[in-house]
Amino acid sequence: MRTLTGLQPSGTLHVGNYFGAMRPAVQLQEEGEAFYFIADYHAMTTTHDSDELRENARGVALDFLACGLDPEKAVFWKQSDIPEVCELAWILSTVCPMGLLQRCHSYKDKVSQGIAPSHALFAYPVLMAADILLFDSNQVPVGEDQKQHLEVTRDLVIKINESYGEGTLVLPEALIPEAVARVPGLDGQKMSKSYNNTLPMFGEEKPLRKTVMRIVTDSAAVEDPKPTEGAIILELYKLFAMEGDYDQMVADYQAGGIGYGDFKKRLWEAYWEFFAPMRQRREELLADPGYVDQVLANGAARAREEANKVLTRVRKAVGIR
Numbered sequence: 001m002r003t004l005t006g007l008q009p010s011g012t013l014h015v016g017n018y019f020g021a022m023r024p025a026v027q028l029q030e031e032g033e034a035f036y037f038i039a040d041y042h043a044m045t046t047t048h049d050s051d052e053l054r055e056n057a058r059g060v061a062l063d064f065l066a067c068g069l070d071p072e073k074a075v076f077w078k079q080s081d082i083p084e085v086c087e088l089a090w091i092l093s094t095v096c097p098m099g100l101l102q103r104c105h106s107y108k109d110k111v112s113q114g115i116a117p118s119h120a121l122f123a124y125p126v127l128m129a130a131d132i133l134l135f136d137s138n139q140v141p142v143g144e145d146q147k148q149h150l151e152v153t154r155d156l157v158i159k160i161n162e163s164y165g166e167g168t169l170v171l172p173e174a175l176i177p178e179a180v181a182r183v184p185g186l187d188g189q190k191m192s193k194s195y196n197n198t199l200p201m202f203g204e205e206k207p208l209r210k211t212v213m214r215i216v217t218d219s220a221a222v223e224d225p226k227p228t229e230g231a232i233i234l235e236l237y238k239l240f241a242m243e244g245d246y247d248q249m250v251a252d253y254q255a256g257g258i259g260y261g262d263f264k265k266r267l268w269e270a271y272w273e274f275f276a277p278m279r280q281r282r283e284e285l286l287a288d289p290g291y292v293d294q295v296l297a298n299g300a301a302r303a304r305e306e307a308n309k310v311l312t313r314v315r316k317a318v319g320i321r
Contacts, residue, residue: 009056016191066282
């Protein structure tokens with residue numbers, strides 16, 4: 001069973017990325033073939049500064065490795081090191097109906113957020129399909145925001161196989177991770193770079209502490225009981241704290257007599273301690289940049305070997321020799 005997933009280097013990774021994608025990916029590398037990539041071609045739809053793109057891609061590599069990705073168990077590479085993905089995306093685009101892309105809500109959502117409309121942004125699902133299909137992926141972990149794109153991928157497989165022969169491409173299945181609690185941002189919306197409400201995984205202690213202290217709360221007085229429904233501090237604390245500590249905070253919310261500032265301090269301590277071993281590993285990786293370069297180079301070589309097998313089969317099927 002081969003699993004594939006990618007992370008887009010469009011900014012600093014945050015707590016939502018960790019619980020939604022990175023931790024599940026690290027767990028899956030123990031259960032079969034794991035293929036993980038840094039989606040820097042995709043990031044170009046929103047990032048047009050070359051230095052920023054390179055720095056962000058490097059950051060994703062460091063973060064993923066620090067969080068437990070094992071290059072002996074998982075193939076790990078940068079998308080842009082596999083040029084075959086662009087050729088497969090073009091082949092897929094020749095059978096992709098415009099209406100299929102026009103129905104994708106992601107394009108409309110991003111344009112509504114102020115991202116400039118472009119062909120790349122519109123055709124994003126086709127490149128995503130190429131990422132998946134180039135490696136004969138059997139399963140792809142997806143959240144709510146990517147389920148529609150995986151359905152596009154499946155539709156394109158069916159069209160290619162109908163046109164050029166069954167088995168030209170492998171039909172992937174969606175892997176729905178075990179329910180992960182919705183990770184709220186500082187303002188209570190889903191944590192997202194688009195909303196500028198994220199809590200980074202890594203960073204300097206003082207700025208991160210200030211970020212935690214900016215979490216939005218209501219105006220309840222110190223002596224008053226605090227509402228637990230939809231409480232951002234509680235929802236985040238549950239991700240990092242021991243069960244007993246979480247239960248105690250719930251009881252303290254209900255009892256009153258403790259202010260939000262104290263609850264934020266408890267959250268800060270649990271969050272800082274939770275990422276401590278990963279923070280230490282990241283510092284070690286920063287001190288050895290050659291290791292990270294070698295991991296990505298080795299991963300790209302392994303990925304290209306697999307990609308060439310698939311692309312050779314597809315090129316033969318469609319009449320390109």
